[in-house]
Amino acid sequence: MTARTSTETARDIPEATVARLPVYLRALTTLLDEGTTTCSSEDLAGAAGVNSAKLRKDLSYLGSYGTRGVGYDVEYLHFQIAREIGVTHDWPVVIVGIGNLGHALANFSGFRSRGFRVVALLDADPSRHEEQVAGIDVRPFADLGEIVREHGVAIGVIATPAAAAQDVTDAMVASGITSILNFAPAVLAVPPGVDVRKVDLSIELQILAYHEQRKAQGDPADPSEPAEAPEEATA
Amino acid sequence: MTARTSTETARDIPEATVARLPVYLRALTTLLDEGTTTCSSEDLAGAAGVNSAKLRKDLSYLGSYGTRGVGYDVEYLHFQIAREIGVTHDWPVVIVGIGNLGHALANFSGFRSRGFRVVALLDADPSRHEEQVAGIDVRPFADLGEIVREHGVAIGVIATPAAAAQDVTDAMVASGITSILNFAPAVLAVPPGVDVRKVDLSIELQILAYHEQRKAQGDPADPSEPAEAPEEATA
DNA sequence: AGGAGTTTGTGAACGTGAGAACAAAACCGA
């Protein structure tokens, strides 16, 4: 372990590790619910569907939270990862675009339990402003700035059609949002310092289709397709 | 370019490239709609939000479809990528779990236009079997095998709660499905030869939260956060 | 107290991906 200047956490965790920490967190939550108090890296790796060596290396970036010969304390490790990710308190989030997807997102119960709180639903269509979705009023898109200021929102979710996505992005950035989760099938331009993550159903399906095609056309009995990720069971 | 044994496409395209091909395909569709007939790697890279060198290298895995000094024929390249991915014809798809998310997926218009066709909506809850969603009947989960056989379905989408995901997976695999897109927050166990891709809203948000926390706590004026992916505009 | 058995944390080897740079190949104008 490299020298730590203060009592704070270590810096520069690899991006690939950051992407797995939420998976570990969820696996730990499951273990907690089952009443498990201690687990080995092998146990947790199995529950998270990864290699145990990779899991240990990932956790080592956070610090030495395990005990050799014993394993990890489930509750303690859960807290440490939650703290590292920053979900020990809830993050306020706004959702823009209350179509089919926006409805589903607004109703998504996992928000609250996983460190997020929807503070506003926004839509440009005035005919929707009467609605209430998941107990939250749908408000005019023009209110974005006010809402962001009022609640200190840093994270925005875009669930609009592609054509509107860039305009929504620009307005979000202007109002002070610095992290965007984009469900619209469009490439967004953002200034430095703003993070964008993209979730795209069509792309995921097309990646599957590519592999599916390979399986079919390669050979009826295909030799070279050992399952992209042979995972272990959890739920 | 390495020797090609037959007239078929080259083998073993890197996974990272496969994941970007759908992005290029979409960018090309946009260019087609705009009436553009030819584009340079720089143009297309801009529209897709990637480095032009990376784009050229990606395309080189498919073959030499460009012309030096000129660029790429938009329509021709679009077809070649579509063929490589395997979306020149529609893939039949089943969706299991018609909750909020299932509804949104069933209504998603991008399916049809991007090489997929929803042939069935399945739900275990009998009270939903009267419903029609997006013009498609909701059918009992028990009909899965029959539907898969009848339509030759290879791709399944899981939009159930986490607790049901593994059972649904097992039934899908048993019925002959070999590619699964999983929206449930659970790690799925599948036999070799079956591909699983996972889409997880909570994980994406938590990754954003991590970076957001770093921006905030690091320093008010943060030196080391040059925007994860400074993308170019398209839509 | 001491040795056997476990399990973590990490150093080192390996594989994959990204980006710079350039040669090869096309077009264009004289």
Next chain:
DNA sequence: TCGGTTTTGTTCTCACGTTCACAAACTCCT
């Protein structure tokens, strides 16, 4: 026909991520 210009396809190098393998450190049993 020939040189200049443009743009692709490819090679090379570097950085990142994964996996192996093992020393360090802890528990348990005698």
